[in-house]
């Protein structure tokens with residue numbers, strides 16, 4: 243690698259070419275059926291956020307996608323379940339390809355689709371697999387939601403996504419608020435890992451405004467991006483280091499803070515993460531509380547999130563005979579990041595939601 247200047251890139255070890263957003267979209271153009279699902283999903287979510295649709299938005303799916311075949315099977319089962327409960331829930335599949343790590347770890351399918359094998363960090367394959375899977379899910383008629391972490395990723399996937407999240411570790415980041423201001427779908431902002439909700443409120447205000455920032459265009463060229471602002475930001479309560487934040491008094495306090503800040507009091511509760519102490523077996527308690535609060539008339543609660551997979555729990559990546567992590571020994575349908583509830587429990591919880 244030739245450095246442009248002797249004082250530049252001293253800690254960069256290389257650059258590899260990445261397909262452009264336009265190149266990927268041309269290879270995998272959105273189908274009419276997929277576009278219809280995305281548009282309907284976004285419209286339905288916007289209606290829920292405006293209070294024009296009484297259903298509860300339920301973002302349900304794996305903590306992370308590492309096996310697209312298992313994710314496709316999950317999507318098929320979830321699509322049937324979504325149809326069954328569609329009079330009371332709008333089910334959106336959680337399809338997370340980018341993982342924000344507390345320190346280091348596997349950063350998701352886009353970053354490293356071959357899971358520590360010799361073929362590491364093949365992001366051209368990762369982004370293609372992500373787009374293929376989103377297309378497959380949309381063609382089932384099931385809307386998808388994802389966390390956008392790398393600010394360039396939306397250019398590759400945004401057209402196939404109906405709902406987006408900005409995570410607890412990035413809600414305070416100006417880069418992510420700017421990105422959210424240009425996203426084509428409603429965006430949920432998590433409270434901080436400390437439990438601080440103010441960062442989500444600030445993010446909603448920031449993302450509502452137009453921004454001008456450095457990004458990439460369709461051709462993958464560096465560009466100045468100009469955005470309109472996103473009117474459909476909302477807060478996600480995921481608990482914090484020392485406390486959960488889904489109890490009736492937490493919801494009332496959060497809704498009050500949104501109103502005081504001049505924002506619409508719409509809240510989603512994340513049943514996982516700090517609200518469950520990362521124990522998948524504790525997600526049902528949070529889910530039940532959300533349903534009970536809605537039944538008691540708490541209409542600020544418009545959304546809920548579950549981390550769910552084909553099978554319950556999670557697993558580490560086993561080590562092969564050469565001492566390296568060996569993804570071929572993974573159990574199918576089990577999370578390799580946070581523990582998830584299994585599909586049977588998912589069915590039971592979703593079916594328990596009242597109209």
Ligand SMILES: O=C[C@H](O)[C@H](O)COP(=O)(O)O
Pocket residue numbers: 305341342343344345346347515579580
């Ligand atoms: O949802 C996933 C994790 O909670 C998040 O990526 C942080 O994970 P980590 O603390 O294991 O890095």
Ligand SMILES: C=C(OP(=O)(O)O)C(=O)O
Pocket residue numbers: 305338342389408409410411432480515
């Ligand atoms: C990383 C996630 O959550 P949080 O940002 O709340 O930690 C997630 O939902 O995958």
